[in-house]
Amino acid sequence: MVAVEGWEDVPAEVRKRHAELAAEITDHRARYYEQDAPIVSDAEFDALMRELEGLEAEHPALVTPESPTQKVGGAPTLLFAPVEHRERLLSLDNAMDDEELAAWAERVATELAGIEYHYLCELKVDGLAVNLTYENGQLVQAATRGDGRVGEDITANVRTIKEIPHRLRGDDVPELVEIRGEVYFPTEAFEALNASFSAENERRRVENEERAKEGRRPRAMIRLFMNPRNAAAGSLRQKDPLVAASRPLHMVVHGIGARSGFDIDDQSHAYDLLREWGLPTARHNRVVGTLDEVRAFITHFGEQRHSVEHEIDGVVVKVDEIALQGRLGSTSKSPRWAIAWKYPPEEVTGRLAAIKVGIGRTGRATPYAVLAEPVKVAGSMVQYATLHNQEVVKAKDVLLGDTVVLRKAGDVIPEILGPVYDLRDGTEQAFVMPSHCPECDSELRAMAEGDIDLRCPNARFCPAQIRERIAFLGGRSALDIEGLGYVAATALTQPLEPAQAPVGNEGDIFGLTVEQLLPIKVLVRDQKTSMPKLDDETGEEKEVFFFATTAGAPKKNTGLMLENIEKAKDRPLWRFLNGLSIRHVGPVAAQDLAREFRDLDAIFAASEERLAATEGVGAGTARSIIEWYQVDWHREIVEKWRAAGVRFTEEATEEEGERPLEGLTVVVTGTLAGHTRDGAKEALTSRGAKVTGSVSKKTHFVVAGDNPGSKYDKAVQLGLPVLDDEGFTILLEQGSAAARVHLGLPAEPPEEPVRKAPAKRKAAAGKAAAQEPQSAEEPAAEPAED
Numbered sequence: 001m002v003a004v005e006g007w008e009d010v011p012a013e014v015r016k017r018h019a020e021l022a023a024e025i026t027d028h029r030a031r032y033y034e035q036d037a038p039i040v041s042d043a044e045f046d047a048l049m050r051e052l053e054g055l056e057a058e059h060p061a062l063v064t065p066e067s068p069t070q071k072v073g074g075a076p077t078l079l080f081a082p083v084e085h086r087e088r089l090l091s092l093d094n095a096m097d098d099e100e101l102a103a104w105a106e107r108v109a110t111e112l113a114g115i116e117y118h119y120l121c122e123l124k125v126d127g128l129a130v131n132l133t134y135e136n137g138q139l140v141q142a143a144t145r146g147d148g149r150v151g152e153d154i155t156a157n158v159r160t161i162k163e164i165p166h167r168l169r170g171d172d173v174p175e176l177v178e179i180r181g182e183v184y185f186p187t188e189a190f191e192a193l194n195a196s197f198s199a200e201n202e203r204r205r206v207e208n209e210e211r212a213k214e215g216r217r218p219r220a221m222i223r224l225f226m227n228p229r230n231a232a233a234g235s236l237r238q239k240d241p242l243v244a245a246s247r248p249l250h251m252v253v254h255g256i257g258a259r260s261g262f263d264i265d266d267q268s269h270a271y272d273l274l275r276e277w278g279l280p281t282a283r284h285n286r287v288v289g290t291l292d293e294v295r296a297f298i299t300h301f302g303e304q305r306h307s308v309e310h311e312i313d314g315v316v317v318k319v320d321e322i323a324l325q326g327r328l329g330s331t332s333k334s335p336r337w338a339i340a341w342k343y344p345p346e347e348v349t350g351r352l353a354a355i356k357v358g359i360g361r362t363g364r365a366t367p368y369a370v371l372a373e374p375v376k377v378a379g380s381m382v383q384y385a386t387l388h389n390q391e392v393v394k395a396k397d398v399l400l401g402d403t404v405v406l407r408k409a410g411d412v413i414p415e416i417l418g419p420v421y422d423l424r425d426g427t428e429q430a431f432v433m434p435s436h437c438p439e440c441d442s443e444l445r446a447m448a449e450g451d452i453d454l455r456c457p458n459a460r461f462c463p464a465q466i467r468e469r470i471a472f473l474g475g476r477s478a479l480d481i482e483g484l485g486y487v488a489a490t491a492l493t494q495p496l497e498p499a500q501a502p503v504g505n506e507g508d509i510f511g512l513t514v515e516q517l518l519p520i521k522v523l524v525r526d527q528k529t530s531m532p533k534l535d536d537e538t539g540e541e542k543e544v545f546f547f548a549t550t551a552g553a554p555k556k557n558t559g560l561m562l563e564n565i566e567k568a569k570d571r572p573l574w575r576f577l578n579g580l581s582i583r584h585v586g587p588v589a590a591q592d593l594a595r596e597f598r599d600l601d602a603i604f605a606a607s608e609e610r611l612a613a614t615e616g617v618g619a620g621t622a623r624s625i626i627e628w629y630q631v632d633w634h635r636e637i638v639e640k641w642r643a644a645g646v647r648f649t650e651e652a653t654e655e656e657g658e659r660p661l662e663g664l665t666v667v668v669t670g671t672l673a674g675h676t677r678d679g680a681k682e683a684l685t686s687r688g689a690k691v692t693g694s695v696s697k698k699t700h701f702v703v704a705g706d707n708p709g710s711k712y713d714k715a716v717q718l719g720l721p722v723l724d725d726e727g728f729t730i731l732l733e734q735g736s737a738a739a740r741v742h743l744g745l746p747a748e749p750p751e752e753p754v755r756k757a758p759a760k761r762k763a764a765a766g767k768a769a770a771q772e773p774q775s776a777e778e779p780a781a782e783p784a785e786d
């Protein structure tokens with residue numbers, strides 16, 4: 001094949017698909033850029049774009065100036081006056097994986113062979129691109145990107161953004177400069193805005209009930225913003241500047257367009273100049289020399305994605321030298337000297353097939369969304385998302401059958417953001433909270449006046465509550481029993497043959513025998529859907545022995561689980577206390593109580609006042625402990641454990657009394673030989689140290705095992721003391737000074753890096769200061785909740 005393919009040579013079905021894709025993409029762009037109301041997620045949109053690009057790569061004849069691949073953004077709307085940009089605003093090419101990043105770097109290297117250059121790494125801010133024109137230091141115009149050549153005049157709205165100077169600072173301002181940047185909505189403010197919309201909708205719902213009685217038309221609900229980008233775009237593209245002024249919009253600059261009257265060598269230096277002029281520049285930029293350093297930057301901010309004040313959807317890598325940027329040039333759509341690394345999408349859409357209710361270990365009924373099909377988000381497959389309670393379902397305004405936006409940020413539980421209103425067809429139906437427990441059929445009710453949550457009151461016999469409590473007991477924050485996870489908890493409490501259940505409640509957990517376990521059969525369930533799996537050949541539900549091999553011998557894990565259960569009898573008192581699932585008693589309160597009383601019987605013998613006087617334990621928690629112990633079968637659990645050999649007392653260890661690591665802030669990263677990650681953290685906190693997740697100048701030690709992450713790089717960069725396994729042991733056993741000496745450092749840090757708590761507070765609050773990090777992670781309202 002030598003002849004260049006003409007359009008008529010492209011197979012008809014390819015041409016057809018190309019036309020379909022082009023039309024679909026153009027429609028999505030209009031909805032996204034012009035109406036701020038997309039109906040597909042970015043991931044879906046990107047997939048369509050990629051398919052189109054693929055077709056064009058295979059059949060170059062399809063590449064016409066009309067193709068969406070050759071165009072930037074959307075068309076300017078009639079909502080605002082058109083503005084012609086002096087210099088075009090471009091889009092960016094994307095790298096979805098390391099191969100694509102390396103290919104880009106390779107092209108740059110080839111083009112710039114023999115020349116020294118640097119990479120400028122920046123965060124890719126997920127907001128709205130704007131162009132600011134300054135003439136002789138005065139802001140004369142602000143415009144959206146539009147199609148790259150012509151944007152919309154949003155000057156009045158942009159003037160309301162406090163960070164954007166109306167006049168550049170200093171005497172040295174240029175004749176002309178076009179500033180490119182991103183207007184964004186800070187993540188926290190976005191959540192607050194949507195919460196206020198939800199509250200207003202709640203008022204309107206109440207009002208509408210009245211209106212319905214009077215036969216009046218209902219007031220419309222406010223549509224929630226889907227994400228901060230949407231909120232930024234929606235706020236900035238308002239006819240009324242007062243609306244924009246009322247929103248906490250911010251901006252960060254990331255480029256320069258047309259300019260005259262000054263010269264710059266590197267883009268990073270240009271930012272210094274812009275900062276002097278009073279423009280908001282990014283704090284996280286970094287200039288590096290190698291692609292590996294670029295990768296480290298990408299990895300670092302992939303982990304820190306949610307500690308930045310605005311949403312980021314990737315990292316933009318640029319060649320820093322302006323002259324070389326010119327030499328590399330641009331395509332019709334994007335510069336060749338830059339590439340956008342995209343993080344995995346955190347938002348996807350899916351069809352809400354059902355809302356089911358799960359019962360947690362304290363009986364709380366939690367509605368959760370079930371999507372018609374599993375979807376990939378933040379790198380994992382997801383089909384369920386929590387909806388918290390029936391009020392949240394209302395506030396999110398979702399109906400069964402809706403296409404909904406689902407978000408999963410990092411390790412956080414997936415949640416539903418809201419419906420895609422424009423896809424409703426009228427067949428959607430409102431969710432009705434079930435009146436009865438799906439597992440034991442007890443009537444659900446609020447346990448106290450004013451409680452939003454409904455609960456299954458059958459704490460003693462509800463199979464769901466027992467299963468969840470046992471799984472919790474075996475879990476990390478309670479007895480931490482390896483082998484006793486969720487499925488094992490199910491097998492122990494809900495075997496196929498109910499009479500075989502060796503565990504009726506947590507009292508039966510110790511003293512299990514292999515003989516009891518061997519005959520236990522469970523249905524093989526799909527872990528995601530919890531629906532029984534079918535045998536491929538017979539089509540029948542699959543039943544297996546959970547603890548025994550097919551030959552009838554105990555599985556290896558069975559023995560391990562039993563050993564670990566035996567060992568768990570010696571766990572510290574607070575773990576048992578937390579494991580009892582007493583409402584309001586979470587790990588923090590449990591540790592406070594254990595430290596104060598050192599004995600379980602003493603805790604249960606204490607008066608409500610005495611309990612409430614314990615540091616970190618409130619009146620509600622105290623009440624809850626007393627009420628819990630008044631229930632017969634609760635006391636039986638404690639007695640069964642005691643009979644099995646649990647001692648429930650805790651001698652004050654020397655270190656604990658003294659809390660020798662009090663005041664230290666430590667970060668743990670990588671795999672340690674002698675400790676699990678949680679074990680290492682506990683060893684530190686029990687000695688009074690504060691363990692945090694991110695490295696800063698205030699960190700006293702970074703404990704780094706094998707394969708440490710970017711925290712290690714950061715530590716090295718900041719020159720912090722880094723401890724290996726051996727150093728860590730010295731820190732635990734001999735304290736901070738010994739660990740520093742081990743590293744060849746002076747015993748005392750040169751300057752106390754930690755901000756001292758004010759003396760007054762320290763004296764009054766004692767150990768409270770050391771507990772802050774834990775309580776900050778614990779939801780304050782109900783730490784013991786499921």
Ligand SMILES: NC(=O)c1ccc[n+]([C@@H]2O[C@H](COP(=O)([O-])OP(=O)(O)OC[C@H]3O[C@@H](n4cnc5c(N)ncnc54)[C@H](O)[C@@H]3O)[C@@H](O)[C@H]2O)c1
Pocket residue numbers: 028029031032033038039040041042043045046072073090091092122123124125126127128129130145181182254255316340
């Ligand atoms: N869901 C939909 O229907 C829909 C429709 C159209 C586009 N989109 C989404 O929009 C994006 C594509 O839009 P695009 O063409 O604007 O490309 P892009 O957002 O991937 O990248 C280009 C833009 O990044 C911005 N940017 C942020 N930080 C930057 C920095 N530090 N340096 C330089 N630029 C920076 C600039 O405004 C620039 O215009 C994709 O994520 C796509 O999924 C979604």
Ligand SMILES: [Zn+2]
Pocket residue numbers: 359437438439440441442456457458462463464465
């Ligand atoms: Zn129940």
